[in-house]
Amino acid sequence: MSTAGQRSGEGPTARAQSPGFTLIELIIVAALIAALAAVLFTALAGGAKAAALRSAEATLTNLLVATRTRAMATGRHARLLIHADAGSPQARERYLRYLVVQSEDAAGWQTLATASLPPGAYVMPRQPANVNGLLQSGVVWTRPSDGDSLRSSALRGSEFAGAELDAAINGGTIEHWAAIVFSPLGTTNYTGDLVIARGNVQLGVPPVQLITPDQACGVTLSVYGLVTRVPDRASF
Numbered sequence: 001m002s003t004a005g006q007r008s009g010e011g012p013t014a015r016a017q018s019p020g021f022t023l024i025e026l027i028i029v030a031a032l033i034a035a036l037a038a039v040l041f042t043a044l045a046g047g048a049k050a051a052a053l054r055s056a057e058a059t060l061t062n063l064l065v066a067t068r069t070r071a072m073a074t075g076r077h078a079r080l081l082i083h084a085d086a087g088s089p090q091a092r093e094r095y096l097r098y099l100v101v102q103s104e105d106a107a108g109w110q111t112l113a114t115a116s117l118p119p120g121a122y123v124m125p126r127q128p129a130n131v132n133g134l135l136q137s138g139v140v141w142t143r144p145s146d147g148d149s150l151r152s153s154a155l156r157g158s159e160f161a162g163a164e165l166d167a168a169i170n171g172g173t174i175e176h177w178a179a180i181v182f183s184p185l186g187t188t189n190y191t192g193d194l195v196i197a198r199g200n201v202q203l204g205v206p207p208v209q210l211i212t213p214d215q216a217c218g219v220t221l222s223v224y225g226l227v228t229r230v231p232d233r234a235s236f
Helices: 004-017 023-045 048-074
Strands: 078-083 098-105 108-116 121-123 164-168 174-182 192-201 208-221 227-230
Touching: 048 078, 048 098, 048 108, 048 121, 048 174, 048 192, 048 208, 048 227, 121 208
Parallel strands: none
Antiparallel strands: 078 098, 078 174, 098 108, 121 192, 164 174, 192 208, 208 227
8 A cells, every 4th residue: 555655755766866957067057157147247337348258258267167077077088179160161150259068988079068158259269360360450469467479378289189179069060179178187288378359250261350458358277177267468
């Protein structure tokens, strides 16, 4: 005969069998909430363009944290891809602002999440001066701290293992990507800055032009995989 106690026991069993939200899903949701909060807060303070940069900074920060957490939780490498294919048919929507979180398993690299930075906000390449037409002519892109070039030094060149790759994400066309890779311990060799700058869409290749370093922001990534937010150009 069924009893109330037996029926009440069905609840915990059902909950235990339910997959619920995974850790990566919760972190990505948190990233989106943080990005939205950044937009609202900065918009109230004034300036949709500044709000877009703050939202982009929050999104990049949280996706890096989510990728590192995934690597540590699974004991396998995880990586954050940044679209770097100026000649892609989808470059107008993706170039330097489309991000992909991937985790490694026995079958290879699996896509967990994708996100786009707000319009007008872009991750600078490692060598932006080498991309003809990417930087607005006559504008000096330097770090006030040491006069060095303002650039995403955390992004590595093709000679750095796994730093650049060609891949078709979610069954799309094969495109070129820059990568930030985390080890199962949460560490990374991809240390340095990831700079976010304002830009405008333009015709031709590249499909965007970065217009001013004055409002640049971003993050710094340590060898331990820790992410430090950089609020302005002067802080790089």
